[in-house]
Amino acid sequence: SQTIHQWPATLVQPVGSPLSLECTVEGTSNPNLYWYRQAAGRGLQLLFYSVGIGQISSEVPQNLSASRPQDRQFILSSKKLLLSDSGFYLCAWSQTSPAEQFFGPGTRLTVL
Amino acid sequence: SQQGEEDPQALSIQEGENATMNCSYKTSINNLQWYRQNSGRGLVHLILIRSNEREKHSGRLRVTLDTSKKSSSLLITASRAADTASYFCATPRDNYGQNFVFGPGTRLSVLP
Numbered sequence: 476s477q478t479i480h481q482w483p484a485t486l487v488q489p490v491g492s493p494l495s496l497e498c499t500v501e502g503t504s505n506p507n508l509y510w511y512r513q514a515a516g517r518g519l520q521l522l523f524y525s526v527g528i529g530q531i532s533s534e535v536p537q538n539l540s541a542s543r544p545q546d547r548q549f550i551l552s553s554k555k556l557l558l559s560d561s562g563f564y565l566c567a568w569s570q571t572s573p574a575e576q577f578f579g580p581g582t583r584l585t586v587l
Numbered sequence: 588s589q590q591g592e593e594d595p596q597a598l599s600i601q602e603g604e605n606a607t608m609n610c611s612y613k614t615s616i617n618n619l620q621w622y623r624q625n626s627g628r629g630l631v632h633l634i635l636i637r638s639n640e641r642e643k644h645s646g647r648l649r650v651t652l653d654t655s656k657k658s659s660s661l662l663i664t665a666s667r668a669a670d671t672a673s674y675f676c677a678t679p680r681d682n683y684g685q686n687f688v689f690g691p692g693t694r695l696s697v698l699p
Contacts, residue, residue, distance in 0.1 A: 507685050509686075511689075516694070517691055517692075518675060518689045518690055518691040518692055519630075519675070519689040521680075521686065521688075524685075524686060526685070563627075565629055565630070567629075567630075569685065574685050574686075574687070575620065575632045575635060576620075576622075576630070576632065576677075576687065577632070578629030578630040578631070579629050580628060580629050581627070581628065581629050583627070
C-alpha cells in the first residue's frame with residue numbers, strides 16, 4: 476500500500492533562517508507531487524506541483540522553492556524565511572486522472 | 588480558474604442530526620471532490636463525483652452535483668462527534684484533471 480511521509484512535524488524557525496521540508500512517498504512510482512500551504516482556519520493554497528523528476532511548476536511567486544531530486548521525494552526550501560511563511564504545509568500525491576489526492580500529515584511551521 | 592466555495596463557513600449540530608454543506612463553483616467542471624480534515628492533520632479524500640453523475644453515496648455520506656446550478660452538496664446523516672472536522676470541496680484547476688482548487692472549507696462541530 477502507498478504511504479506518504481512528511482518531516483518534521485513541527486518546526487519553529489527565526490526570520491531569515493533557511494528552510495527544508497521533506498516529503499517522501501512509498502508504494503507507488505512516478506506520482507504527481509504537490510506542496511500546499513494552509514493558513515489557520517483557511518483553505519489550501521497550491522505552492523508547487525511536479526509531474527516528474529526535476530519538473531517543478533510554481534503557482535505562487537514567493538521566496539519558497541521546490542525540488543524533486545528523486546521520483547518519490549519532494550523538497551520545499553527557502554533561503555530566508557519571512558514571518559508570512561508561517562503556516563501548515565501539506566504534501567500530497569496523486570496518480571490517476573481525475574486525481575484523488577493523498578495527503579501527508581503536514582508540517583506546522585512557525586517563523587518568529 | 589475554477590473555485591469552490593463552501594457554505595456555511597461553520598456549522599454546529601447535535602449528535603444524531605444530519606449535516607449539509609454546500610459548494611458552489613464558477614465554471615464548467617468534469618468532476619468535483621470532497622475532502623475532510625481533522626484539526627492539525629492532513630486531508631482525507633471522501634468522495635469524487637463526475638459531471639455525468641447527480642448523486643453518489645458512501646456509507647453515511649451523500650454527495651449531489653447540480654451542474655446547471657454549478658453547485659454540490661455533502662450530506663452527513665446521523666452525525667457523530669467523530670465527524671467533527673473541516674470539509675473541503677475541490678474543483679479541477681484545468682482540463683488535465685491533475686490540479687485542484689480547494690475552497691475555504693466548512694468547519695463542522697458535532698456536539699455530543
